[in-house]
């Protein structure tokens with residue numbers, strides 16, 4: 001669904017007794033081009049913001065209450081700001097409540113507010129709707145009080161909201177991707193130093209095609225925390241030989257080759273993914289700077305195989321989409337994006353091949369699986385912003 005401002009104004013008036021919003025925040029979803037499951041290992045990621053977003057329209061209230069309505073769930077929630085409490089029901093509201101709570105803990109003096117949330121992003125669809133909801137809420141609440149929080153700090157606060165209020169032990173990629181991206185650029189983020197660079201990403205004659213399996217995933221209750229533990233076991237192992245190892249970021253392919261034989265095979269495979277994936281992001285960034293899209297695409301496909309075989313976070317639907325895409329002339333490369341176990345795959349595709357890819361998905365994938373894949377293109381859009389209306 002693509003939303004427009006008129007619809008948002010109309011829905012706001014319906015939800016909140018005819019009032020008009022004074023602020024409109026937009027927070028995009030993301031697709032990660034490469035660098036998966038590296039963020040919580042203090043490695044590198046390379047996401048873009050999508051051209052689909054969550055919108056949060058807001059107006060101040062003078063009674064210190066925070067009310068929020070989600071048009072997707074057609075539900076309204078309300079709390080006094082002073083008594084936000086902890087996580088509760090409904091689940092979507094925890095992202096809103098958690099973000100407000102983290103801003104207040106950081107010392108921001110929030111005012112009461114009415115918030116209308118309108119989403120173009122599928123929930124649990126692997127394009128980071130939760131980070132977008134946190135970031136959109138934060139941007140809207142800050143704009144209402146004209147408060148400023150440094151964007152890196154803000155991304156960390158939003159991530160903390162997700163940890164504490166949504167029981168999701170995510171890394172930092174998604175909130176950074178929604179907040180710190182630029183139009184026409186990918187965000188090369190070093191998740192250890194939190195330094196970042198914007199690499200031009202507007203491939204001429206090619207596009208990112210998103211292929212949504214519509215298989216829902218949730219990272220809190222999934223294998224995600226299990227992978228985090230396996231990575232920590234890897235760090236413990238390497239630290240016995242080298243006390244300077246603090247995260248898998250500090251392990252390289254030579255160290256891995258030397259010691260893999262003495263490690264638990266599952267832990268060794270998980271480490272192999274993270275170590276090679278970090279190297280692929282560095283390599284892919286150089287390829288991007290050089291405009292070498294064939295090389296970039298090959299690295300995307302290698303990344304998928306590593307996620308499938310070593311990290312084991314793919315699923316039959318994602319594998320089928322990636323294999324199918326790689327068979328089509330004009331596709332540079334393809335991979336799952338995000339946490340895995342469902343959600344989306346992406347492909348970097350020459351414009352002339354997009355139709356062939358879409359047709360192949362219809363005829364081959366949609367017949368094989370229960371749900372048809374949703375296929376659309378996206379481009380590197382701007383990061384989150386808030387407008388005064």
Ligand code: GLA
Nearest residue numbers: 036037170171172173338339
């Ligand atoms: C989810 C998490 C991110 C990141 C990815 C995997 O999207 O929210 O922090 O770990 O999975 O790269």
